Amino acid sequence: METENLKVVNKRVLKMDALGLACGEPVFTDDVDINGMLYGRILWSHYAHARIKKIDTREAEKVPGVKAVLTYKNVPRVPHTTAGQGYPEPSPYDSYVLDNKVRFVGDRVAAVAAETPEAAEAALKLIKVEYEILPAVFDVFEAVKDGAPIIHDEEDAKNIPDAKHNIAAKFDFEVRNGDWFKDADFVVEHTYKMPYLQHCAIEPHTVITSFDHFGRLIIRTSTQVPFHVRRIVAQALRIPVKKIRVIKPRIGGGFGSKQEVLLEDITAALTLKTGKPVKIEYTRRETFISSRTRHPATVRLKTGVRKDGTITDAEMDITLNTGAYGSHALTVMMCSGSHTLPMYKVANNIRFIGKSVYTNLPVSGAYRGYGATQGFFAWESQMDIMANKIAMDPVEFRKKNYIRLGEGSPVFKAMGEGREGVEQVITSIGLYEGIEAGLKAINWHEKKKKYKNQSGQLRRGLGMACMMQGSGIPEVDMASATLKMNEDGSFNLMVGAADLGTGSDTILAQIAAEVLGVKAEDVIVYSADTDLTPFDVGAYASSTTFISGNAVKKTAEKVRGMIIAVAAKILDRKPDDLRLEGGKVVAKDGAACSLSEVANTSLYYYDQHQIVASASHYAHTSPPPFAANFVEVEVDTGTGKIAILNYISCVDCGTAINPELAEGQNDGAVLNGIGHTLSEEMEFSSNGTPLNASFRRYKIFNTADMPAIKTILIPTFEPNGPFGAKSVSEIGINGPLPAVANAVQDAVGARLFSSPFTPEKVIAAIKNLQPVS
Amino acid sequence: MTEKNKKITHRAKFSLKCFVNGEKVERDLDSSRSLIEFIRLDLGLKGTKEGCGEGECGACLVLVDGKAVNSCLMMAIQLQGKRLITIEGLKGRDGGLHPLQKTFMEEGAVQCGFCTPGLIIASEALLRENPDATVEDIKRGLTGNLCRCTGYEKVVSAVRKAQKLS
Numbered sequence: 004m005e006t007e008n009l010k011v012v013n014k015r016v017l018k019m020d021a022l023g024l025a026c027g028e029p030v031f032t033d034d035v036d037i038n039g040m041l042y043g044r045i046l047w048s049h050y051a052h053a054r055i056k057k058i059d060t061r062e063a064e065k066v067p068g069v070k071a072v073l074t075y076k077n078v079p080r081v082p083h084t085t086a087g088q089g090y091p092e093p094s095p096y097d098s099y100v101l102d103n104k105v106r107f108v109g110d111r112v113a114a115v116a117a118e119t120p121e122a123a124e125a126a127l128k129l130i131k132v133e134y135e136i137l138p139a140v141f142d143v144f145e146a147v148k149d150g151a152p153i154i155h156d157e158e159d160a161k162n163i164p165d166a167k168h169n170i171a172a173k174f175d176f177e178v179r180n181g182d183w184f185k186d187a188d189f190v191v192e193h194t195y196k197m198p199y200l201q202h203c204a205i206e207p208h209t210v211i212t213s214f215d216h217f218g219r220l221i222i223r224t225s226t227q228v229p230f231h232v233r234r235i236v237a238q239a240l241r242i243p244v245k246k247i248r249v250i251k252p253r254i255g256g257g258f259g260s261k262q263e264v265l266l267e268d269i270t271a272a273l274t275l276k277t278g279k280p281v282k283i284e285y286t287r288r289e290t291f292i293s294s295r296t297r298h299p300a301t302v303r304l305k306t307g308v309r310k311d312g313t314i315t316d317a318e319m320d321i322t323l324n325t326g327a328y329g330s331h332a333l334t335v336m337m338c339s340g341s342h343t344l345p346m347y348k349v350a351n352n353i354r355f356i357g358k359s360v361y362t363n364l365p366v367s368g369a370y371r372g373y374g375a376t377q378g379f380f381a382w383e384s385q386m387d388i389m390a391n392k393i394a395m396d397p398v399e400f401r402k403k404n405y406i407r408l409g410e411g412s413p414v415f416k417a418m419g420e421g422r423e424g425v426e427q428v429i430t431s432i433g434l435y436e437g438i439e440a441g442l443k444a445i446n447w448h449e450k451k452k453k454y455k456n457q458s459g460q461l462r463r464g465l466g467m468a469c470m471m472q473g474s475g476i477p478e479v480d481m482a483s484a485t486l487k488m489n490e491d492g493s494f495n496l497m498v499g500a501a502d503l504g505t506g507s508d509t510i511l512a513q514i515a516a517e518v519l520g521v522k523a524e525d526v527i528v529y530s531a532d533t534d535l536t537p538f539d540v541g542a543y544a545s546s547t548t549f550i551s552g553n554a555v556k557k558t559a560e561k562v563r564g565m566i567i568a569v570a571a572k573i574l575d576r577k578p579d580d581l582r583l584e585g586g587k588v589v590a591k592d593g594a595a596c597s598l599s600e601v602a603n604t605s606l607y608y609y610d611q612h613q614i615v616a617s618a619s620h621y622a623h624t625s626p627p628p629f630a631a632n633f634v635e636v637e638v639d640t641g642t643g644k645i646a647i648l649n650y651i652s653c654v655d656c657g658t659a660i661n662p663e664l665a666e667g668q669n670d671g672a673v674l675n676g677i678g679h680t681l682s683e684e685m686e687f688s689s690n691g692t693p694l695n696a697s698f699r700r701y702k703i704f705n706t707a708d709m710p711a712i713k714t715i716l717i718p719t720f721e722p723n724g725p726f727g728a729k730s731v732s733e734i735g736i737n738g739p740l741p742a743v744a745n746a747v748q749d750a751v752g753a754r755l756f757s758s759p760f761t762p763e764k765v766i767a768a769i770k771n772l773q774p775v776s
Numbered sequence: 777m778t779e780k781n782k783k784i785t786h787r788a789k790f791s792l793k794c795f796v797n798g799e800k801v802e803r804d805l806d807s808s809r810s811l812i813e814f815i816r817l818d819l820g821l822k823g824t825k826e827g828c829g830e831g832e833c834g835a836c837l838v839l840v841d842g843k844a845v846n847s848c849l850m851m852a853i854q855l856q857g858k859r860l861i862t863i864e865g866l867k868g869r870d871g872g873l874h875p876l877q878k879t880f881m882e883e884g885a886v887q888c889g890f891c892t893p894g895l896i897i898a899s900e901a902l903l904r905e906n907p908d909a910t911v912e913d914i915k916r917g918l919t920g921n922l923c924r925c926t927g928y929e930k931v932v933s934a935v936r937k938a939q940k941l942s
């Protein structure tokens with residue numbers, strides 16, 4: 004089915020919750036008042052690495068209003084991972100609700116619940132802790148050496164490949180077709196680095212737990228993964244899954260930070276202890292010191308290239324800093340290779356060497372881009388360096404090498420997320436069109452000529468980068484939906500998919516509406532509640548449009564079949580002659596009945612039954628979206644300041660189910676990427692204490708900083724996607740780092756290998772100016 | 777500064793008289809009550825959000841005597857005799873939807889929506905002061921509001937469109 008005849012999909016449909024949000028409706032986790040609620044507070048470690056020798060809570064418990072104080076002594080000890088991933092999770096089981104050891108500044112020591120916030124604060128101050136301070140390690144290359152402090156020396160942790168050397172995850176793989184670099188005219192080798200970064204969702208993580216009238220635990224939480232939260236809390240607190248209900252209200256952004264059990268377990272433990280509702284919300288400072296971050300990366304990339312533009316060999320060696328716990332340690336590392344290595348054809352040999360290493364710094368986790376961000380910084384910088392080396396236009400060099408329709412890559416099969424991957428070929432790609440559109444929009448060729456011989460302090464340059472991502476995790480992710488019909492011909496769509504501000508509720512309604520021949524507003528979406536909505540792995544891995552979207556489409560098709568069966572009786576026509584259109588069931592000969600007639604018939608008059616269906620989707624491929632990004636910069640060679648004059652991001656996300664929402668996703672991803680390109684970086688003191696844990700000191704872009712960003716959607720049709728759709732949410736974040744690095748090289752001849760590109764680094768690179776090869 | 781940022785309390789009471797969204801309100805409050813606590817906890821108006829509690833994100837913006845202020849930085853006592861407008865009290869001239877609420881929705885400027893009430897309040901204050909604001913004025917005027925979802929492009933176009941409506 005092509006996209007021409009679509010009525011709701013690929014059309015402008017207003018985001019269904021936008022008006023309520025713009026009017027300030029009370030729809031977020033913290034917007035409900037619960038009688039008798041206690042305030043939970045957590046005591047955070049001030050030490051990067053220490054053992055708790057003694058912990059005395061007696062004084063704290065005496066504070067009036069204090070109802071519970073938890074330490075490692077009175078909570079279950081069950082090794083688990085906080086990563087919200089499919090079961091069994093590929094991440095090591097190295098986390099505890101509370102432990103007798105702290106492993107970073109910001110690790111949990113104890114928790115308190117009290118009737119007032121003041122009492123909870125006062126109690127925290129009265130908890131007496133005696134620590135044995137342990138040597139700490141902050142550098143990944145120090146941490147893997149013999150004799151380095153062992154961060155996970157506990158005996159009950161599981162799935163840590165080499166705890167003695169602080170290795171939380173490792174994966175190597177090689178495709179060998181002869182001698183390494185024997186066909187290369189040039190061998191290029193560089194190392195690229197990215198620091199700790201924070202997601203900065205504007206809504207801090209918030210959890211409220213309580214008991215319902217059956218004595219079941221209700222967890223109201225700002226999460227991307229309601230079903231994983233239910234499973235992990237059950238595991239960590241040793242309570243049955245059936246005793247837990249997780250409710251996801253509206254979420255104030257996540258970007259991966261909420262693909263994690265951050266507070267749910269400890270808040271629940273306080274409710275179990277007190278029998279009362281408890282709320283814990285992160286302060287902004289706590290989100291910086293104790294939630295999750297992007298994995299800092301060191302990527303060494305060694306590639307061979309022939310004068311004719313053939314890439315002969317590629318060796319990618321990545322070391323990630325997973326911080327104190329191994330949440331997403333294996334999977335982010337693998338995605339740094341699995342999302343980048345298939346992008347360009349490599350004629351002979353490919354090798355990937357990956358490690359995630361524990362240090363006594365904050366815990367890294369899922370962050371939009373998920374390893375591909377780190378990987379593409381290296382790859383797309385190196386593509387320009389190789390093109391320069393062989394004196395080929397970098398755009399032509401990319402065009403010559405990128406993966407084509409119908410082609411596969413040995414990497415797809417070799418590298419999955421935490422295990423072997425799945426063989427696949429590219430079934431849709433709009434990269435060529437994306438490159439052409441971007442070249443035109445930024446006026447590449449003309450400006451290239453104009454900027455050729457510049458002098459003076461301000462120099463302009465152009466850069467570009469190409470990327471791919473995935474659409475869900477093939478043969479891992481599963482989503483389902485339930486759809487039921489109401490007597491006015493409207494529908495309730497229940498999905499486990501977690502709209503975290505992306506607009507997924509709206510696009511899922513559009514998909515159902517398209518199948519049912521109704522307007523999007525006739526589909527009422529409810530997401531997500533583990534009691535009421537069917538299973539969905541949650542909002543991550545760019546899976547919702549593709550996996551949940553397919554589940555909704557299948558469900559709607561089942562319901563359509565049921566509607567037609569009833570209508571066939573009403574109209575006395577053959578089912579095959581009927582179709583759904585404009586809120587009606589219409590026969591070939593023009594006879595028609597309304598959907599409300601069908602619903603009323605099924606509910607009240609004849610062969611009475613509820614028209615309702617469920618379906619699931621599980622995919623064998625993960626069709627990559629593709630993107631080509633272009634940027635024009637102006638570098639002040641005196642101050643080192645980079646100004647972004649113009650940013651064009653062309654994205655092939657297949658059919659955009661809702662073009663405006665797709666653009667918005669990409670705009671936001673690009674600006675986030677520009678933020679980490681120019682200014683964002685978490686800083687730490689020499690003893691591991693975060694130094695810039697506030698919006699004042701950790702600089703994210705505001706309206707005055709924003710450059711002109713333009714997203715151009717490149718329509719393609721993905722045969723495995725719902726109405727041709729692929730994913731869109733993550734890919735845009737991967738472009739700015741390499742594109743800007745390439746543009747700076749174009750402007751001033753200096754190459755930047757470590758982000759963010761601060762004025763000091765730019766000046767140093769200019770001073771150091773030696774032709775990079 | 778709502779409950780989560782709360783560290784100290786002074787138990788002294790005071791009696792607050794003010795107007796909230798056009799209606800007269802009288803309350804006895806602790807002198808340590810912050811404005812955002814008064815709004816969210818005492819008045820139960822949840823549209824005003826707290827993103828940082830330290831004056832850096834703008835999610836908590838409200839209008840006090842027509843000026844946009846960070847309610848996380850202000851004490852409730854400072855509202856004495858003044859007029860407070862929160863997002864819930866923002867109305868168009870006909871008493872219906874405010875043009876900014878309409879254009880934010882129409883232009884796709886609302887993603888997660890957590891920043892949206894603050895951005896709309898900031899835009900309203902900006903347009904009241906300078907109805908003919910240029911794109912540059914708008915960008916300069918909204919620097920106190922952080923949004924991590926939209927990239928601001930659609931936010932700026934929503935404000936531009938609202939200008940034309942009013």
Ligand code: FES
Binds near residue numbers: 825834
């Ligand atoms: S909450 Fe007031 S400025 Fe962020």
Ligand code: FES
Binds near residue numbers: 255885887888892924
């Ligand atoms: S819409 Fe999410 S922070 Fe602005």
